[in-house]
Amino acid sequence: MYKNKVVFITGASRGVGLSLVKHFIENKACVIGVSKSESTFANSNYSHFSVDLADPEAISKLFKKEIHKKYKKIDIVINNAAVLTSQYSMVLPIKNATDMVNVNLLAVFFVSREAVKLMRNNDQGRIINIGSMAVSLEPIGDALYAATKAAINTLANVMAKEFSNYNVTCNTLSISAIDTDMLFQHSDSAKLKIDEIISNLPVPRKALIDDVLNVIDFYASDRSSYITAQTIYLGGVN
Amino acid sequence: MERTEILKIVKEQVELLRDTFSEDEKFVVEDEMVLFGSNSTIDSLSLVSLIVDTESYFFDEYGLEISLTDDNAMTRSVSPFNTISTLTDYIFEVVNT
Numbered sequence: 427m428y429k430n431k432v433v434f435i436t437g438a439s440r441g442v443g444l445s446l447v448k449h450f451i452e453n454k455a456c457v458i459g460v461s462k463s464e465s466t467f468a469n470s471n472y473s474h475f476s477v478d479l480a481d482p483e484a485i486s487k488l489f490k491k492e493i494h495k496k497y498k499k500i501d502i503v504i505n506n507a508a509v510l511t512s513q514y515s516m517v518l519p520i521k522n523a524t525d526m527v528n529v530n531l532l533a534v535f536f537v538s539r540e541a542v543k544l545m546r547n548n549d550q551g552r553i554i555n556i557g558s559m560a561v562s563l564e565p566i567g568d569a570l571y572a573a574t575k576a577a578i579n580t581l582a583n584v585m586a587k588e589f590s591n592y593n594v595t596c597n598t599l600s601i602s603a604i605d606t607d608m609l610f611q612h613s614d615s616a617k618l619k620i621d622e623i624i625s626n627l628p629v630p631r632k633a634l635i636d637d638v639l640n641v642i643d644f645y646a647s648d649r650s651s652y653i654t655a656q657t658i659y660l661g662g663v664n
Numbered sequence: 665m666e667r668t669e670i671l672k673i674v675k676e677q678v679e680l681l682r683d684t685f686s687e688d689e690k691f692v693v694e695d696e697m698v699l700f701g702s703n704s705t706i707d708s709l710s711l712v713s714l715i716v717d718t719e720s721y722f723f724d725e726y727g728l729e730i731s732l733t734d735d736n737a738m739t740r741s742v743s744p745f746n747t748i749s750t751l752t753d754y755i756f757e758v759v760n761t
Contacts, residue, residue, distance in 0.1 A: 490723060543716050591709055 427643070428455035434493070434500050434541060436479060436533065437507030439465040441606035442556065445635045446504055446642065447472065458493065458500075461507065479507050480528035482536045489540040499548050502646050503541045505534040505578070506556040512567040512616055523570055530574035535581060538596070542589050550593045554645045555582050557600035559663040563623055567616065575600070579657050586655035595654035599641045602661040604633040628662025637661075665726075665759050671695070671752045677718045678748060681710060693748070700745035711745060718755070730758050 433450045437443035438459025447467060450457045457472045459465055465474040475492065477484050493500065508530045511522035538553050545551030557579055560572035579598050586596040603620050624632055641658050644650060678693045691697070691705045698704050699711055706714070715732050722728040731737075737744050737754060744754030 490729070494720075494724070543720065546713065546716075588709070 427453040428502075428646075429453075431455045431501040432458065432497050432499055433502040433504070433646075434458045434460070434537070435504045435506055436460045436537060437556075438474065439463050439467075442601070442604065442635065442638060443504075443506040445638070446506060449639050449642075450502075455502075456497075458497065460488070479533035479537075480525055482532060485533060485536040485540060489543075493540075494544065498544070500541045500544045500551065501548070502552045502554070503537060504554045504556065504642065505537055507533060508556070508558075508571075508575075510568070510571050512565075512571070514567055515569045518570065526570050526574055530571065531577045531581070534578050538581070538585055542585075542592065542594055545589075545594045546592045550651075551589070551595070552646050552650070553582065553585065553589075553594060553596040554642060555579070555596075555598040557598040557657060559600055559602045559623075559659060559661070561600060562659060562663050565619065565623070582657075583655040590654065593651060595645070595651065597645045597654060598657040599638065599645065600657055600659045600663065601638055602627065602633045602659070602663055604635070604638070624661075631661070633660045665756070667752060667756045670755050670759065671748070673721060674718060674748055674752050674755065677714055677721060680717065681706070681714050695747070695749045695752075697748050699747060699751065700743055715745075718751075722755075722759070728759060730755065732758070 428450055433455045435443055435446050435457060438447050439461035443459070443461065444467060447457050447459050451469050451471055455471070459472060459474045460477050460479065462476065462478050464476055467474070475488055477488050479485065509525050511518060511526065513522070534555055541553065542551060555578045558572070558575040560568045561576045561579060564572055582596040582598045589596060603624055624630060637660050641660070645653065675693050678697070682690055682693060699706060699714070719730055719732055722730050732744070732754070742750070744750050
């Protein structure tokens with residue numbers, strides 16, 4: 427399905443990001459993964475770069491020194507990397523707050539703008555941001571996290587206008603709770619709250635990775651050139 | 665780097681940009697061609713493409729990391745992006761500083 431496509435995925439070493447890497451590799455893509463930590467995944471069509479996405483200079487350097495020279499093109503970008511500290515606003519540490527803004531929002535901006543410089547050359551591209559149901563549900567303790575995720579919805583919508591001349595689409599997939607490390611880091615009381623939220627969704631279950639892949643494939647498809655500036659929420663969140 | 669060499673590069677980049685236009689939108693590339701403002705030959709998105717292409721060219725061909733849109737450029741009373749000639753002057757300044 428993705429033969430000859432170059433796919434760039436952030437947050438690629440674990441969780442949803444790692445599942446995305448495996449999905450695209452299984453479907454014949456050449457995949458570039460980025461995360462702060464090393465990856466345990468190995469494949470001849472996979473390259474991993476350990477980059478601190480909170481550092482805009484590191485992102486710029488990655489594209490200029492590695493991606494432009496080695497790959498010459500990018501077809502699909504998935505901005506998946508995110509950090510979450512669930513805490514009441516008044517006691518959220520400054521470092522955790524700035525990390526969320528830097529990784530969840532600014533890195534999406536910098537990766538997207540560097541990628542589109544390559545996508546222009548092929549006159550096509552897909553940028554997909556991984557959002558969150560927190561935007562809609564606005565849970566207590568996730569003020570900044572939800573705000574950064576709301577911001578990337580808007581980011582995609584504006585970039586969709588800026589990049590449409592190059593046939594680059596920009597969309598967001600907002601996933602509901604899914605069993606990953608990020609979810610497990612919540613306190614027991616927060617987990618109970620998430621379970622309660624999930625039980626009230628139209629489809630009262632956590633997301634499965636296939637639910638995510640289904641929408642990713644839809645956004646990434648060559649046929650989806652007319653699908654842009656859209657946000658899809660899983661599980662009936664609205 | 666000589667100004668004439670930079671002028672040649674900038675004009676080549678504008679010509680590459682022009683090649684992406686349809687026949688009825690094509691324009692003559694000359695030193696005083698207006699790039700920015702109400703009399704501009706190209707729209708703002710095309711100017712952005714030209715800037716990105718030019719920055720990339722200098723990095724790819726000469727290993728020079730130049731930024732044509734930093735504060736130094738954007739706060740000038742006379743924009744470096746007015747014409748091909750003023751853009752050339754600005755790049756000449758940046759490259760040789």
